[in-house]
Amino acid sequence: MEFSIGELSRRTGVKVPTIRYYEAAGLMPPAPRSEGGQRRYGRADAERLTFIRHARELGFEPDAIRELLALTAEPDRSCSEVDAIAVRHLRDVERRIASLGRLRDELGRMIAECSHGRVGDCRVIETLGDHQHCISEHGDAREAAPALR
Amino acid sequence: MEFSIGELSRRTGVKVPTIRYYEAAGLMPPAPRSEGGQRRYGRADAERLTFIRHARELGFEPDAIRELLALTAEPDRSCSEVDAIAVRHLRDVERRIASLGRLRDELGRMIAECSHGRVGDCRVIETLGDHQHCISEHGDAREAAPALR
DNA sequence: TCTACGATCTCTAGCGACTAGAGGGTCAAG
DNA sequence: CTTGACCCTCTAGTCGCTAGAGATCGTAGA
Numbered sequence: 001m002e003f004s005i006g007e008l009s010r011r012t013g014v015k016v017p018t019i020r021y022y023e024a025a026g027l028m029p030p031a032p033r034s035e036g037g038q039r040r041y042g043r044a045d046a047e048r049l050t051f052i053r054h055a056r057e058l059g060f061e062p063d064a065i066r067e068l069l070a071l072t073a074e075p076d077r078s079c080s081e082v083d084a085i086a087v088r089h090l091r092d093v094e095r096r097i098a099s100l101g102r103l104r105d106e107l108g109r110m111i112a113e114c115s116h117g118r119v120g121d122c123r124v125i126e127t128l129g130d131h132q133h134c135i136s137e138h139g140d141a142r143e144a145a146p147a148l149r
Numbered sequence: 150m151e152f153s154i155g156e157l158s159r160r161t162g163v164k165v166p167t168i169r170y171y172e173a174a175g176l177m178p179p180a181p182r183s184e185g186g187q188r189r190y191g192r193a194d195a196e197r198l199t200f201i202r203h204a205r206e207l208g209f210e211p212d213a214i215r216e217l218l219a220l221t222a223e224p225d226r227s228c229s230e231v232d233a234i235a236v237r238h239l240r241d242v243e244r245r246i247a248s249l250g251r252l253r254d255e256l257g258r259m260i261a262e263c264s265h266g267r268v269g270d271c272r273v274i275e276t277l278g279d280h281q282h283c284i285s286e287h288g289d290a291r292e293a294a295p296a297l298r
Numbered sequence: 299t300c301t302a303c304g305a306t307c308t309c310t311a312g313c314g315a316c317t318a319g320a321g322g323g324t325c326a327a328g
Numbered sequence: 329c330t331t332g333a334c335c336c337t338c339t340a341g342t343c344g345c346t347a348g349a350g351a352t353c354g355t356a357g358a
Contacts, residue, residue, distance in 0.1 A: 096249055187336070
């Protein structure tokens with residue numbers, strides 16, 4: 001019924017150090033320990049960790065996951081807050097898609113204009129160095145750029 | 150003709166500490182110094198920094214920017230390498246858009262299925278906790294997720 | 299019961315691309 | 329020559345992990 005952190009890792013696909021990190025970050029509760037001080041887990045932990053992993057895969061941030069987990073603990077509450085978190089995240093993803101779309105268009109245009117000659121005449125290089133050049137519509141590119149990864 | 154780091158910052162829109170960071174990171178050359186040890190810049194530096202900023206806004210990574218800058222220094226070379234870097238980056242952006250698109254669909258479905266009742270019955274919560282659940286088509290979601298920010 | 303070996307423990311440090319602050323020195327206008 | 333805005337270096341922090349060192353634990357075979 002009880003199992004080790006390695007077994008939990010195998011069951012959920014989350015790496016061992018990451019599980020410990022989640023505990024330190026407050027996403028997972030502090031695990032009870034064996035006599036020798038090793039963490040012991042049960043079925044509920046595996047479920048919680050799976051929940052966390054899926055939420056991460058869907059791009060939810062730890063803060064949002066913490067909220068979702070807190071809400072999960074109160075099954076009788078209205079799920080409108082859950083909904084709100086998910087919708088907020090959806091909007092965020094949509095914004096990112098739009099921003100990347102503008103990027104793609106700009107890159108495409110840049111590449112299309114290249115005459116495949118010398119570097120000195122390259123439109124790609126020219127566009128990048130252009131002082132006038134700006135892709136953002138609302139000045140969000142400067143914020144968005146580091147986040148594009 | 151020569152100006153300070155603050156002036157360079159004003160001209161390019163790149164923050165002062167970031168300029169120093171770029172120098173340390175090898176994107177900007179070590180700036181010549183005044184008698185008192187302060188960095189002095191010229192027009193070429195402003196252009197290079199503008200180039201870097203635009204490339205960053207377009208999501209090019211420092212490594213790619215370094216390559217592009219190295220190529221810019223040899224105007225007589227064929228710009229096919231420049232092209233290759235840009236195309237590679239475009240593909241990357243397209244992959245990211247596709248991945249985010251799947252995410253958006255999944256989130257949308259999740260939210261649509263929610264009956265707006267109790268947390269205990271919430272499909273959003275259920276979906277996240279589901280062991281079977283998996284959004285990736287080629288197992289790339291696990292890699293992509295942390296990079297989505 | 300002993301031993302061997304893999305698994306686990308904590309702690310520290312590193313990644314990338316900056317950002318923020320401390321504590322001090324420099325520049326240029328008045 | 330003073331003032332105050334600017335600049336310097338250095339260290340440390342951010343986030344979400346990941347990687348190692350060195351020590352301890354758990355368990356299966358002899």
